[in-house]
Amino acid sequence: MTKLYFVRHGLTANNALHAFNGSYSNHGLLPEGQQQASELGRFLQEVHFEKTYVSPQKRAIETAQYILKENQFSVNRLIEEEKLKEINFGYWDGVSIDSKEGHPQLRNLRHHPEQYDPSExxxxxxxxxxxxxxxxxxxxxxxxxxxxxxxxxxxxLTTLLQTLKGKTIAQVREDGLLDNTSLSILETNNGKSFQEKCWNYIAY
Structure with missing residues (x-):
């Protein structure tokens, strides 16, 4: 049985400012985010990770580093994976989310993913x-x-995990967005069907 431990990065400036935090944004963690990651690391300190895959964005790399710093086993090097980067928000990246309230594509992003059209x-x-x-x-x-x-x-991660659990595009946001430094675990025997063991768990 293979277990996949999915972690959303810790708190960043864009999160605190309620701004779009996409694939172009590259802030590191705020002190609060560092503490969150360390506490999750202590929660996972007895788990031996065969490999660690991270988005190449700074906030994800730092989160992984703080988690593994608390791990009791030998720490594997981080494997940076472009496919794990955040969704690309284009010109909206770094912009205040509140400034886009009322825009139909913000509503679709959150509630109607199947209708979301970011081409604009x-x-x-x-x-x-x-x-x-x-x-x-x-x-x-x-x-x-x-x-x-x-x-x-x-x-x-919210989109990927819901997809792996069999949800349609229209359903991937129905449970909301995963929280900062949250842990979600899926199990699989073959990489084709997945069973949820933990969803959006907060260790801090």
């Missing part, structure tokens, strides 16, 4: 996000019992 601001669609996320999952090795730590981002 050169963003990334949900089908594109799902394609790159699932292609990452398909490249993992499921032939041995292993624990993989996967550190990524809110929209990317």
């Amino acid at each position: 601001f050169q963003g990334e669609s949900y089908p594109s996000l799902i394609q790159r996320g699932t292609s990452f999952i398909q490249q993992l090795d499921y032939t041995t019992d292993a624990n993989y730590l996967i550190v990524s981002h809110g929209v990317t």
